[in-house]
Amino acid sequence: xxxxxxxxxxxxxxxxxxxxxxxxxxxxxxxxxxxxxxxxxxxxxxxxxxxxxxxxxxxxxxxxxxxxxxxxxxxxxxxxxxxxxxxxxxxxxxxxxxxxxxxxxxxxxxxxxxxxxxxxxxxxxxxxxxxxxxxxxxxxxxxxxxxxxxxxxxxxxxxxxxxxxxxxxxxxxxxxxxxxxxxxxxxxxxxxxxxxxxxxxxxxxxxxxxxxxxxxxxxxxxxxxxxxxxxxxxxxxxxxxxxxxxxxxxxxxxxxxxxxxxxxxxxxxxxxxxxxxxxxxxxxxxxxxxxxxxxxxxxxxxxxxxxxxxxxxxxxxxxxxxxxxxxxxxxxxxxxxxxxxxxxxxxxxxxxxxxxxxxxxxxxxxxxxxxxxxxxxxxxxxxxxxxxxxxxxxxxxxxxxxxxxxxxxxxxxxxxxxxxxxxxxxxxxxxxxxxxx
Numbered sequence: 001x002x003x004x005x006x007x008x009x010x011x012x013x014x015x016x017x018x019x020x021x022x023x024x025x026x027x028x029x030x031x032x033x034x035x036x037x038x039x040x041x042x043x044x045x046x047x048x049x050x051x052x053x054x055x056x057x058x059x060x061x062x063x064x065x066x067x068x069x070x071x072x073x074x075x076x077x078x079x080x081x082x083x084x085x086x087x088x089x090x091x092x093x094x095x096x097x098x099x100x101x102x103x104x105x106x107x108x109x110x111x112x113x114x115x116x117x118x119x120x121x122x123x124x125x126x127x128x129x130x131x132x133x134x135x136x137x138x139x140x141x142x143x144x145x146x147x148x149x150x151x152x153x154x155x156x157x158x159x160x161x162x163x164x165x166x167x168x169x170x171x172x173x174x175x176x177x178x179x180x181x182x183x184x185x186x187x188x189x190x191x192x193x194x195x196x197x198x199x200x201x202x203x204x205x206x207x208x209x210x211x212x213x214x215x216x217x218x219x220x221x222x223x224x225x226x227x228x229x230x231x232x233x234x235x236x237x238x239x240x241x242x243x244x245x246x247x248x249x250x251x252x253x254x255x256x257x258x259x260x261x262x263x264x265x266x267x268x269x270x271x272x273x274x275x276x277x278x279x280x281x282x283x284x285x286x287x288x289x290x291x292x293x294x295x296x297x298x299x300x301x302x303x304x305x306x307x308x309x310x311x312x313x314x315x316x317x318x319x320x321x322x323x324x325x326x327x328x329x330x331x332x333x334x335x336x337x338x339x340x341x342x343x344x345x346x347x348x349x350x351x352x353x354x355x356x357x358x359x360x361x362x363x364x365x366x367x368x369x370x371x372x373x374x375x376x377x378x379x380x381x382x383x384x385x386x387x388x389x390x391x392x393x394x395x396x397x398x399x400x401x402x403x404x405x406x407x408x409x410x411x412x413x414x415x416x417x418x419x420x421x422x423x424x425x426x427x428x429x430x431x432x433x434x435x436x437x
Contacts, residue, residue, distance in 0.1 A: 047335075047336075047371055047372040047406050047407075047408070047437075048335070048336045048337060048338050048370065048371030048372065048406045048407055049149060049290065049336050049337075049407065050149075050285045050289065050290050050291065050292075050336065050337045050338070051141070051142075051145060051290070051291045051292070051337070051338045051339075051340060051371075051403065051407070052278070052281045052282070052285060052292050052293075052294070052324065052337060052338070052339050052340070053141070053142070053291070053292070053293040053294070053340045053341075053342070054278065054294055054295075054296065054317070054320070054321060054324075054339070054340070054341040054342075055127075055293055055294070055295040055296070055342065055343065056295075056296055056299045056313075056317070056341065056342065056343035057123075057295050057296065057297040057298075057299060057343060057344070058119070058297055058298060058299035058300030058301075058343065058344075059119065059122070059299055059300055059343050059344050059345045059346065059347055059359060060299040060313075060343045060346070060347070061299070061301060061305055061309065061346065061347040061357045062343075062346045062347070062364050062365040062366075063078070063346060063347065063349055063357070063363075063386045064078050064080050064093060064305070064306070064309060064347075064357075065092065065093050065096065065309075065314070065365070066092055066093070066108050066110065066365035066367065067108075067110045067363075067365045067382055067386060068080060068081070068082040068091065068092070068093060069349070069384065069385065069386050070082055071384065072349075072384060072385055072386070075350055075351050076349050076350060076351070076385055076386065078305075078306060078351055079306040079310075080093050080094055080095060080306065080309075080310075081093075081094045082094065083097065083100055084100070085099075085100040085101070085103035085104070086100065086101055086102070086103050086104040086376070087103040087104045087106070087375075087376035087377065087378075088376065089378075090103055090108060090376070090377070090378050092108075093314065095309065095310055095314040095315070095318070096314055096317070096318045096322075097318065098318045098319060098321075098322035098323070099317075099318050099321055099322045101322065102322050102325045102326055102369075103376065104375060104376040105325055105329060105334065105369050105370075105375050105376070106325065106339075106367055106368065106369040106375065106376070107367070107368045107369070107373055107374050107375065107376075107377050107378070107379055107435055108365055108366075108367055108368075108377070108378045108379065109365060109366050109367075109368065109378075109379045109380060109394065109399065109432075109435070110365045110378050110379065110380050110381055110382055111363075111379065111380025111381060111382065111389040111390070111391060111392045111393050111394055112363075112364050112365060112366055112380075112389075112394055112395070112396070112398075112399060113361060113362045113363050113364060113388070113389055113393060113394075113395070114131075114345070114361050114362075114395060114396055115361055115362070116131070116132075116345070116361055117345060117359040117360065117361045118359075119300070119344060122344035122345045122361060123344040124138075125344070125396050126342060126343070126344050126345075126396045127140045127141060127344075128140055128141065128174070128400070129141065129396055129397045129399070129400025129401065129426050129429050130397065130426070130427070130428070131428075136174075136175060136423065137172075137174040137175050138174045138175065139172070139173045139174035139175065139176045139180060139415075140172055140173065140174070140182075141291065141400055141403070141404075142158040142160065142182055142291040142293055143158060143172065143173035143174065143176055143180040143181065143182070144176070144180075144404070144409075144415075144425065145157065145158060145290045145291035145404075145407070146158035146173075146180045146182075146290065146291065147173075147176050147180050147415070148407075148409055148413070149290040149291075149407065150290075151288050151289055151290050152251070152287065152288020152289075153249070153288075154249025154250075154251040154252070154288075155249070155251050155252055155255075155284070155287050155288040155289050156183040156252065156289060157289065157290045157291065158180070158181075158182045158183065158289070158290065158291045158292075159182060159183045159185060159281075159284055159289055159291075159292045159293070160182035160183070160184055160185065160292075160293040160295075161185045161194055161277040161280075161281070161292075161293065161294045161295060175415075175417040175418065175421075175423065176415070176417075176418070177418045182293070185277075194256070194273065194276070194277050194280065251287045251288070252284070252287070254283075254287070255280060255283040255284045255286070255287045255289075256280055256283070258276060258279060258280065258283075261279065261283075265279075265323070265327070266279065268319060268323040269319060269320050269323045269324070270315070270316055270319035270320060272316055274294065274295075274296045274316050274320060275316060275319055275320045275323075277294045278294050278320040278321075278323075278324050279320075279323075279324075279327075281294050281324075282324060282327055282328060282331075282333070285333065285337055286331070286333060296313070296316060296317065298312065298313055299313060299343055301347065301356050301357060302352070302354060302356040302357070302358055303352075303354035303355060303356040304354070304355055304356060305347070305351070305355060305356040305357050306355060307355075317341075321339075321341060321367075324339060325339060325369050325370070328370060334369065334370040335370065335371070335372060336370075336371065337370045337371065338368065338369070338370045338371035338373065338403055338406060338407070339367075339368070339369040339370050340366065340367075340368055340403060341366060341367040341368075342366040342367075342399075343364075345359060345360060345361035345364055346360050346361065346363055346364030346365070347359065347360050348360040349363075349385050349386040349387055362387065362388050362389075363382045363386055363387065363388055363389060366399060368399075368402075368403070368435070371403075371406040371407070372406060372436070372437045373402075373406060373435050373436065373437070374434065374435045374436065374437060379392060379394075379432065379434060379435055380392030380393065380394065392432075392434075394432060395428070395429065396429075397426050397427075397428045397429030397430075398429050398430050398431075398432055399429075399432075400426055400429050401425075401426040401429030401430055401431050401432075402429075402431050402432045402435055402436065404425065404426070405431045405436060406436065409425060410425075410431075411424065411425055411426040411427075411429050411430065411431065412424055412425070413425040
């Protein structure tokens with residue numbers, strides 16, 4: 001099933017991959033696993049092994065969330081007031097009170113910026129760590145993690161919760177090949193929790209039925225491999241078996257079974273598709289997934305910015321984000337799990353005539369937590385009007401390089417395209433050493 005979303009520029013994005021039983025039997029997952037067998041250059045000593053990306057699709061007004069300007073003129077500072085947090089000297093929006101209570105476990109990067117104010121290309125830059133290029137289709141961070149960091153047996157490496165709410169998230173595998181595209185999870189119509197369609201056998205379809213079909217496929221594949229010239233085809237059966245193992249395993253199904261979680265915890269995440277998806281993301285990471293993306297759309301607030309943030313978006317984000325960080329900490333998972341909260345760009349310091357803010361990429365903020373990253377701090381700053389970075393300017397490539405450094409992957413890690421061309425993981429990204437421990 002494919003979903004479509006559209007932003008203010010009428011820029012449509014198709015979801016890149018929808019994985020179900022038919023596609024798995026069609027070798028798409030087994031092809032993915034086969035490509036994962038390629039050797040990789042040596043890594044450094046990793047400090048974390050998974051990432052949960054909370055994607056705020058549409059371009060969040062981070063000047064109203066993470067980097068308020070209370071002393072600026074009224075048409076800059078907006079309607080919200082900053083409040084103190086548990087991180088000394090770090091103040092955030094009054095409508096993020098629960099997140100304020102976990103800021104001692106977070107780092108705010110306030111000096112991030114780039115030059116792309118269109119949703120599609122800006123999303124590509126943030127989602128890959130590379131500016132869009134006509135000659136190279138760079139992989140998303142999740143696909144890169146799927147390539148380099150194998151998941152636990154029976155669990156997909158890269159899972160993306162997808163819906164029209166997750167406006168524009170670029171999650172494709174680029175030059176790594178479609179094998180590293182995410183496992184898409186569609187949110188069910190009228191349900192508070194996401195559907196398992198695409199990552200597990202549907203109800204009523206047994207493993208025995210699957211294996212009977214697999215036996216037929218195996219006989220056909222034996223003949224097909226005799227006709228293939230590709231030397232890699234001889235080992236394809238092994239990866240088909242791994243694909244079957246994921247379907248046979250109940251690890252993923254158990255991760256989606258929120259009945260195992262106490263009601264008070266589910267309430268703290270909030271009983272919304274976004275909140276419950278974030279809880280499942282924690283359960284997937286606990287089961288061994290390496291990169292899970294959960295999107296919350298609606299941040300393209302050209303009008304009624306403060307009303308929409310106050311009444312709709314910030315309460316959802318506050319509940320899910322704060323609870324996720326605390327939940328990971330309580331379970332001893334925060335040190336090995338990076339939480340990354342970001343969108344494609346920020347919004348204009350000046351409020352427009354419709355009480356909204358327009359596209360602005362020169363300054364924006366992102367939140368990081370976990371993975372032995374520095375805690376309880378704000379990295380960099382913007383000028384008094386929020387127009388441009390004042391200290392420690394950094395790029396999306398720098399953030400991506402820093403996250404992957406914590407995963408044990410350096411910016412000069414060499415990747416190979418499907419044709420064998422060598423490309424650096426983050427050509428222009430540098431590790432922000434002040435954020436690492």
